[in-house]
Amino acid sequence: MDHKDRQIIRALQRDGRMTNQDLAEAVNLSPSPCLRRLRNLEKSGAIIGFAAVADAKLYGLAFEVFVRIKLEKHQEDVVQNFERRVQAMDEVLECHMMTGQVDYQLKVLVSGLDAYEDFIRNRIHPIGGVGSIETSFVYGTVKKTAVFPDPS
Structure with a gap:
């Protein structure tokens, strides 16, 4: 390239x-x-697709949430089960494996607090093997871009 x-x-x-x-x-x-x-x-494969960039709030998803998850154990079956289940969740826009104190960071969009509680109770908890969950709600965005920086 x-x-x-x-x-x-x-x-x-x-x-x-x-x-x-x-x-x-x-x-x-x-x-x-x-x-x-x-x-x-x-x-x-350098360009993998085209998509419309939409306003989540106008779409009806007013709550952007970062969820940090630490697994109880790092056995292969636990990790694979967690990743497979998270991949199937529409609320999860991104799931990143992390270094440091947590294993995963999820970017989640939901319509409100009740929807977030439902997401945690009925989607995350049933996965099993989750040791801890930390949540941060986004209350403002300073910068958001999909344009890559110039690597040179």
């Missing part, structure tokens, strides 16, 4: 609906080479 490919990706991260003509102009290429590069980025 070269600098021009990264320019294409960043331009599409800013506006995934731009036409190839607009993309070509944004990255200073003619349309044919730009489209060829775009198709190669998709084929290689």
Whole structure:
């Protein structure tokens, strides 16, 4: 991947609906080479898809929550069960394995406190093997972007 490919990706991260003509102009290429590069980025897996960025609150999911989970044991079956169950939960937008005091950090969207309580009681607790749960509610966002920084 070269600098021009990264320019294409960043331009599409800013506006995934731009036409190839607009993309070509944004990255200073003619349309044919730009489209060829775009198709190669998709084929290689560097671009994995396109999605609409929506406002969660307007959608009805007003509570963004970070949930940190520590497992009781790190046996392979416990870990696999936890990860498999979390992958199936629509409320979980992201699940990261962490270093430090917790094993996982989840980014969760729910409609309110009652929905969060239901999520913990009826989705997380039944998994089993969970040693502790720490919760932080987001009350404001200073920065949120999907545009990668330039690595150079």
